[in-house]
Amino acid sequence: MATNIVYSRVASLADVAPGTGIKVDVGDHYVALFNLGGTIYAVEAYCSHALALLTEGRVLGDEVECPLHSARFSIKTGKALCEPATENLRTYPVRIEDGTILVGVPE
Amino acid sequence: MDLFDPKTYAALRRPLLEAETLPGECYTSPEFYQREMSNIFLKTWVCIGREDFVPKAGDYFVEKLFGASLIVIRGRDKKLRAFVNACRHRGTQMLYGKGNCMSIACPYHGWVYNLDGSILVTTFMEQTKSLNPKEYGLVDLKLDTWMGFIFVNFDPVCEPLKDFLAGLDHYTESYHFEEMKTVGTRDWHFRTNWKIYAESSSEGIHLPMVHKKTIGHVMSREKAKFEIVDGRPGNFHILRTYSERSRAVLDGDQGFDRIPTLRGPAADGAQYIYINPFTTLGADLDCMWYKTVVPEGIDKVRHITGFCFPKFSLERLDTEAIMKNYMKRFPLVIEEDGVITEKQWDGLSNPHAKPGRFAAGELGVWLFDNWVVDRVLGKSPVMQISKAAA
Numbered sequence: 408m409a410t411n412i413v414y415s416r417v418a419s420l421a422d423v424a425p426g427t428g429i430k431v432d433v434g435d436h437y438v439a440l441f442n443l444g445g446t447i448y449a450v451e452a453y454c455s456h457a458l459a460l461l462t463e464g465r466v467l468g469d470e471v472e473c474p475l476h477s478a479r480f481s482i483k484t485g486k487a488l489c490e491p492a493t494e495n496l497r498t499y500p501v502r503i504e505d506g507t508i509l510v511g512v513p514e
Numbered sequence: 515m516d517l518f519d520p521k522t523y524a525a526l527r528r529p530l531l532e533a534e535t536l537p538g539e540c541y542t543s544p545e546f547y548q549r550e551m552s553n554i555f556l557k558t559w560v561c562i563g564r565e566d567f568v569p570k571a572g573d574y575f576v577e578k579l580f581g582a583s584l585i586v587i588r589g590r591d592k593k594l595r596a597f598v599n600a601c602r603h604r605g606t607q608m609l610y611g612k613g614n615c616m617s618i619a620c621p622y623h624g625w626v627y628n629l630d631g632s633i634l635v636t637t638f639m640e641q642t643k644s645l646n647p648k649e650y651g652l653v654d655l656k657l658d659t660w661m662g663f664i665f666v667n668f669d670p671v672c673e674p675l676k677d678f679l680a681g682l683d684h685y686t687e688s689y690h691f692e693e694m695k696t697v698g699t700r701d702w703h704f705r706t707n708w709k710i711y712a713e714s715s716s717e718g719i720h721l722p723m724v725h726k727k728t729i730g731h732v733m734s735r736e737k738a739k740f741e742i743v744d745g746r747p748g749n750f751h752i753l754r755t756y757s758e759r760s761r762a763v764l765d766g767d768q769g770f771d772r773i774p775t776l777r778g779p780a781a782d783g784a785q786y787i788y789i790n791p792f793t794t795l796g797a798d799l800d801c802m803w804y805k806t807v808v809p810e811g812i813d814k815v816r817h818i819t820g821f822c823f824p825k826f827s828l829e830r831l832d833t834e835a836i837m838k839n840y841m842k843r844f845p846l847v848i849e850e851d852g853v854i855t856e857k858q859w860d861g862l863s864n865p866h867a868k869p870g871r872f873a874a875g876e877l878g879v880w881l882f883d884n885w886v887v888d889r890v891l892g893k894s895p896v897m898q899i900s901k902a903a904a
Contacts, residue, residue, distance in 0.1 A: 437616070457626040457635040458617035475619050475626070476637070491635075 411514040412500060418508045423447060428462040428471065436512045438499055441482045443469050449501050449510045450485045454478060455494035515539060517546050523887050525869065530880045534869040536887075538862045541707040546890065547812045553889045554791050555580050556668040558749070559678050561793040561806045562586060563664045564696045564820060567612070568594065572629060575612040579666070579808060584655065585609050585618070586664060589629040594659065596666045597631050597652035618652070627652050662692035662822075663804070681748040685785060688777040689797055694822040697837070700845070702817040704852040706859040708792065708809040709886060711817070714851050714858075715786065715794040715805075716878030718753055724854045728846050729761055742877040743779075749790040751881045757783035762798045764846075767839035770800045770827035788878060790885050800827070803844060813859060819848060 417431040418440060428441040430452045437452040439462050450471075454461055459475035466472075470479045470488060478492030485496035500511040516522055517539055525534035540546050562577050563586060574587035576599055583599035585608075599607050601620035608620050617634055618627040626635040631652035639645055656667040658675035665675050672678075704711065714720065718740040722730045732755075743752035755761070761784045763769040776799065779785060787795040796803045805819045821844060827833065861867055872880050 453616045457619065457624075458615075459619060459626075460615070476624055476635070 412511040413514045414500075414502055414509040414511045416507050417510050420447070420503065420506050420508060423508070426466050428466060430460060430462045431510070433499075433510050433512050436499070438510055438512075439471075440501075440508060440510070441466060441471065443482060447501050447503065447508055448482045449499035450480070450482060451496040451498075454480075454492060455487060455496060456492040461496075517543055518549065518891065520891055523891075526880075526883060526887060530872050530877050531874060533872055533880060535872060535879075536709070536883050537869050538864070538867040540887075541709060541859070541862045542812060544812060547809075549890045550809075550886070551580065553892060554886065555809065557672065557889075558669075558791055559658070559665040559667045559672070559675050560791075560808075561663050561789065561804065562596075562666050564822070565594070565659055565662050565664060565692070566696050567664075570614065572614040572616050573612075574609060574615065576609050580668075582668075583607055584666065585652075586657070586666070587618070587629055590616075591630070593630075594657055594664060595629075595631060596655040596657040598655070600653070601625050602633075602650040602652065603636070661686065661690075662694065678749050679789065681745055682750055682787070682789070685743065685752055685779045685787065686795075686797065688775050688780045689773060689802060690775060690824070691795075691797075691802055691822065694802060694824050695828060696820045696822050697828070698841075699818060699820045702819075702848060702852060703810075704815050704817060704855055705813055706815055706852075706855040707813060707862070708807055708815050709883070710855045710858050710862070711807045711815055711851070712788065712791065712882055713879045714855055715807075716751065716753065716788050716882050717873075717876045718755070718786075719873055719875040720854065724850050725847060728764060728843065728850060731765065732757070732761060740875060742875075742881075744877070744881060746881075749885070751788050751878045752779075753786040753788070753878055754779060755783040755785070757799075760784070760798045760800045762796070762801050762803070762843060763839040764843050767843070768836055769839060770823065770830075770836055772799045773824055788882065790882065800824075801840065805848070813863070817848065817852065819844065 415433050417433060423429050423440050423442040425442045428439050431438050438449050439452040441448050452461060454473040456478050457475055459473050461471050464472045464474040469482050471482050472479050476491050479488040480496050485498040487493055487495050502509040567575050568588045571588055571590045574585055577584050585597045585599045588594050599609055601608055603623055603625045606620050606622040608618055624637045628634045631654050633647040633651055656672055658665050660675055660679055739756040741754045743754055745751050760769045784798040787797060793806045802822045803819060805817055808816045810816050
């Protein structure tokens with residue numbers, strides 16, 4: 408059965424400067440919003456290796472580097488790109504409405 | 515004088531109005547302080563904060579007690595835990611201040627711990643022999659809560675907190691401290707011995723002199739009645755007052771409404787509840803403030819105060835305006851107490867000072883001093899005093 412996705416307003420576009428990320432809480436989900444060239448992507452906020460906060464890491468192109476042990480993930484797909492991370496990050500759908508960022512999480 | 519010979523305290527052990535006060539050396543002796551450290555500070559429950567400091571999973575704060583930095587953190591299972599704030603690799607302090615995290619990481623070499631203190635990641639240890647990660651989780655301390663207060667105990671075989679506080683609920687349950695919100699905290703440092711501050715919190719007869727500019731009139735003008743409640747075998751005593759108005763704001767200033775649930779002793783007036791060894795709760799008709807006086811040396815205390823209000827008082831249109839009256843009063847009175855405790859330190863540390871006597875209104879001081887001596891001498895938690903004094 409398809410899961411219902413519920414969208415919540417979490418931030419404005421102005422809150423996320425290009426090439427940076429911020430963390431938002433959406434219910435029980437901890438989400439990192441990254442701005443890549445004006446497009447917003449949403450992925451799980453904590454590194455799948457040792458739970459460091461990814462928004463404290465460096466954005467390198469369309470990848471984010473974990474600030475703790477330097478694992479890298481694709482911001483667009485959540486894929487773990489190098490060790491020590493082996494598990495991919497969850498990704499979340501994003502909508503933009505009148506300059507407001509909405510993130511979808513399962514109901 | 516042998517400070518660890520029970521005979522030294524024979525005069526203290528007499529009934530209140532026949533007893534003598536503690537010798538000055540009990541406040542100034544490094545050896546006595548070391549015995550307090552080993553027999554009291556590291557063996558009793560210490561109030562370290564409030565549960566609403568850390569409401570969400572991953573919320574933490576760091577506090578320092580007796581030279582030890584501690585982490586208090588709420589786990590993903592919503593349970594509160596306390597850990598020694600030192601990495602098990604080579605001892606680096608990991609967290610500072612307060613914040614939120616999903617794991618505790620050491621900034622030196624990247625060891626990481628789960629929020630329950632167990633190891634999540636070690637680094638560069640592949641060749642280390644016989645390293646069982648399960649044995650290298652964070653060192654934990656006993657932690658328990660009571661009415662929204664967080665207590666920790668360095669003694670792994672201590673009595674349960676509920677036993678330590680036995681009998682206190684009768685005087686406190688109708689306030690619902692656990693539902694109050696801590697609106698702020700503040701620290702002070704005073705140049706005094708911790709027992710001096712405890713003693714000043716245990717009697718009300720200093721009000722007319724020390725607090726003449728603030729709350730001193732409660733004795734003369736309002737004819738306040740004070741009564742000491744002896745909490746034995748629990749580890750508390752209470753300075754009860756009888757009053758129709760809150761003492762948490764100055765005369766003429768508006769306060770919040772009375773807490774509607776107050777029953778029994780709580781309904782009669784403010785109660786100053788002294789929980790041995792370090793914590794006072796100022797439980798008034800409209801609010802509660804707490805202070806924990808942490809020794810940082812023989813002649814130095816850190817005074818941590820928190821201010822707590824029932825939620826209905828914080829939802830008024832005029833909350834901000836009225837709150838200013840409380841925040842004006844609290845530091846004035848605390849600083850008045852601080853100043854007098856420094857003067858008493860100056861006097862008691864005079865090498866020629868001699869023990870004195872207790873006034874009838876100083877039963878709380880006498881109870882506290884006997885509690886301390888019991889533990890310094892290594893007696894059981896139940897106070898052993900002469901039958902004539904009971």
